[in-house]
Amino acid sequence: MTDARFEIAAGFLPLLDSALLVAAREKGFAADEGVALNLVRETSWANVRDRLAVGHFQVAHMLAPMPIACNLGLTPLAATTIVPMALGLGGNAVTVSNALWARMAAHGATDDLAPRAAGDALRAVVAEKAGGGQPPLRFAVVHPHSGHNYELRYWLAACGIDPDRKAEIVIVPPPLMADALGSGALDGFCAGEPWNTAAVMLGHGQIATVKAKIWRSSPEKVLGADARWAEANDDALAALLRAVYRSAQWCAEPANHQELAAILAAPAYVGRPAEWMRPALSGRMHIGPDATVDVQDFFVPQAKAATFPWKSHALWFYSQMVRWGQVGHSAGNTAVARETYRPDLYRAALKPLGVALPGANAKVEGALAATTPVGSAGASLTLGPDGFFDGSLFDPDELDGYIAAQGQDRNG
Amino acid sequence: MTAKPLAVLVIDENRIRASIIEAGLREAGHEDVTLVHDVSGIAKRIAEVNPDVIVIDLENPNRDMLENMFQLSRAVKRPIAMFVDRSDSASIEAAVDAGVSAYIVDGLKRERVKPILDMAVSRFNAFARLTRELEEARSELENRKVIDRAKGILMKSRGLSEADAYALLRKTAMNQNRKLAEIAQSLVTAAGLLGDDA
Numbered sequence: 351m352t353d354a355r356f357e358i359a360a361g362f363l364p365l366l367d368s369a370l371l372v373a374a375r376e377k378g379f380a381a382d383e384g385v386a387l388n389l390v391r392e393t394s395w396a397n398v399r400d401r402l403a404v405g406h407f408q409v410a411h412m413l414a415p416m417p418i419a420c421n422l423g424l425t426p427l428a429a430t431t432i433v434p435m436a437l438g439l440g441g442n443a444v445t446v447s448n449a450l451w452a453r454m455a456a457h458g459a460t461d462d463l464a465p466r467a468a469g470d471a472l473r474a475v476v477a478e479k480a481g482g483g484q485p486p487l488r489f490a491v492v493h494p495h496s497g498h499n500y501e502l503r504y505w506l507a508a509c510g511i512d513p514d515r516k517a518e519i520v521i522v523p524p525p526l527m528a529d530a531l532g533s534g535a536l537d538g539f540c541a542g543e544p545w546n547t548a549a550v551m552l553g554h555g556q557i558a559t560v561k562a563k564i565w566r567s568s569p570e571k572v573l574g575a576d577a578r579w580a581e582a583n584d585d586a587l588a589a590l591l592r593a594v595y596r597s598a599q600w601c602a603e604p605a606n607h608q609e610l611a612a613i614l615a616a617p618a619y620v621g622r623p624a625e626w627m628r629p630a631l632s633g634r635m636h637i638g639p640d641a642t643v644d645v646q647d648f649f650v651p652q653a654k655a656a657t658f659p660w661k662s663h664a665l666w667f668y669s670q671m672v673r674w675g676q677v678g679h680s681a682g683n684t685a686v687a688r689e690t691y692r693p694d695l696y697r698a699a700l701k702p703l704g705v706a707l708p709g710a711n712a713k714v715e716g717a718l719a720a721t722t723p724v725g726s727a728g729a730s731l732t733l734g735p736d737g738f739f740d741g742s743l744f745d746p747d748e749l750d751g752y753i754a755a756q757g758q759d760r761n762g
Numbered sequence: 763m764t765a766k767p768l769a770v771l772v773i774d775e776n777r778i779r780a781s782i783i784e785a786g787l788r789e790a791g792h793e794d795v796t797l798v799h800d801v802s803g804i805a806k807r808i809a810e811v812n813p814d815v816i817v818i819d820l821e822n823p824n825r826d827m828l829e830n831m832f833q834l835s836r837a838v839k840r841p842i843a844m845f846v847d848r849s850d851s852a853s854i855e856a857a858v859d860a861g862v863s864a865y866i867v868d869g870l871k872r873e874r875v876k877p878i879l880d881m882a883v884s885r886f887n888a889f890a891r892l893t894r895e896l897e898e899a900r901s902e903l904e905n906r907k908v909i910d911r912a913k914g915i916l917m918k919s920r921g922l923s924e925a926d927a928y929a930l931l932r933k934t935a936m937n938q939n940r941k942l943a944e945i946a947q948s949l950v951t952a953a954g955l956l957g958d959d960a
Contacts, residue, residue, distance in 0.1 A: 393820075393821055394820075394824070394825040394826050396825040396829055403854075404854055404855045404858045406858065426865075494830045523823035523827070525823070526823065
């Protein structure tokens, strides 16, 4: 690729949703846009953040709340990071140990991934353990500023389990989750794929519920970009966004899933068997030794504006940071969260492609009970369904009220 | 004003590199150095050691867990990233380039801590150089072995002298614009397939 106009280094972690960046390189979408895309696999999100800050990376595969946390000063050594694009919707699951699943099943959990039934059963197990003087259940997530942490906590809290007082939540790197579950170090975890499938395939656990059922069509990973670089290199960034959008279209095509799984399985990327990648791509999840469930919208790479950086997503993550005591609520912090996501850059870059671009920057989350056409430019666009499992709504214009209400929840 | 000696905790799964760092710290007069190779039970260790400075390699996948623990922990003094002072970007870059990171207890004067990080950076770089040289030496040795085997095959199957066998391998490598060791490896592989291994 000697004729590349732009050289961009991107950090990523070995996860299924690195697919959009990986395919952008491997299927030539980056080269078509004149981008020499150098992908560097990393071992921790802290490394991704540090290497973005010192300029080793210009962009990175990041947990959607991470750039917000960086800009709020919640992490060490963070460059100002913007989010010009999301890298798909959904993709996570909550997996519990075989022992915990057996106890949950005894309390009515069924192998259909229904979050309410699983949560009610879990609450019964939590009460049983507390009554027996046993230590609380230990769950792991991959990072404190992650969709995993917030959706696990949301699910537990909505099912009447205070995640701080009635459970323990620790941090474990995703590739180590399955072993930690198998060894009994964890009772459960919330992580991306292929690590839930891995735990099931290795016989260490059962998938209890999934992100797509806790909050359907919800944000997960984003493309984080060093703000200084993005400002000085807007052409390069726009070219990359177009390449990743093309890649998302390719990744979304079922006919390509076999090939995509094989690409991701390569040692340089996820480095695990291709059959571990397929369930998330098809939505046909193996959730336990004898159960397979077809999950609608398990992972959405492109449809439903899956790559659009909604400011309402940023603000929901911010509301959860406030809820769990990571940051104080203020007008200033709200503005930082809102301005981290940059739909303006997304629109400017993709306009030449003539694809569907949402007309709004934010939406009421959880409002769509069915697939719904929405205002767009370029091509027609449908969104949803996007419900939270407990039926609640997040209106970004009513942020203060939402934050106040979840505080009361917690004290109640 | 004599300051209390700093307690340094080195977290590195690579035992050799950890020892090299430890030796450097001790040479620099830091007596209170603890090495940890395995992060299981790390919270307890940190509470026991109560370190002022924590040095950790960037390959360690548990950095996210550690940073989270530092933020939440009430049992230990609160360590923060070495790199809060962004004005010293050269030393930050040097550390990330070398593959090392450090956390210090909030409030420590950076003049006291910077030499520790500088030392860790230079020892990390030295270790990387050593590893690279060892790797080169190892592959050099491997190459020599495979060339010797290829020569043996040619001598046996074509009745060549050792010098002629070597000359033939060299000429073939030059004609094909490949490395001598690659040609030798191809020959050894082919001979193995033909059941004609010398």
